[in-house]
Amino acid sequence: MVLGVFWVFAGVAIVSAFLCITRRSPVASALWLILTLFSLAGIFVLLDAQFIAALQVLVYAGAIMVLFLFVIMLLNLGRQGPSDLRGWPGRLVAAALGLLLAAELWAVRTWAPEEHLRLPEGAIARMSEAEGPVHVISDALFREYLIPFELTSVLLLAAIVGAVVLAKRRL
């Protein structure tokens, strides 16, 4: 049952990712990418990461992709212009390198962590049932990763200032 639902989400994610990289219009690409991100959120739920799945929908499919669509429409790239896909040599190189990389990564798909490192089956699911899905991540985030978390705020501030400086015509 879980595996069936997983493959439905995975199939939607892979097909829409393929359509995302092959559609000519940037708006269509962005919309297919949003579908990929939604299916990935579904897979995250199946992998016991409910909080990350909610963040995926809110931050990725919501905020970041709206930013992309906003810029596409601001630059008026939505109309059907000449195709920006590369010619046949470029397509062959892209397909060959993509398949090579996929083969390399496919070889490690059966890799599994060693037995003594592994948590018991369903440990994260039980943890999130007992303490809530947010507690699972917040406990690690605000203890072990507190300094990286604070540094993230500095990074976001730098990104805001940088984006304003770059995009503004005249300061």
Next chain:
Amino acid sequence: MLLGPSLAVSAILFSLGVAGVLLRRNAIVIFMCVELMLNAVNLSFIALAQQLGPQGQVIVFFVMAVAAAEAAVGLAIILAIYRHKQTVDIQNINLLRG
């Protein structure tokens, strides 16, 4: 149980992202393919977090923060280049070539 399939899906999505970067010439679409690669890596982090503990989910949290910052700055750069060159086709963007 879902670790193997998740790593396989992650591998396929990452390769599609790489192929997209090589295939397209529109800077914004290339940028979206980079986001696709980031998401493929997030998927393998989440799949391994299920087996090895919640630290992997924390890393995904940081990846999302970095991706948001990257999207804001990158799109601002694309906007600035468009204002300068009237195009986002990377064939015509060679400002750094001597």
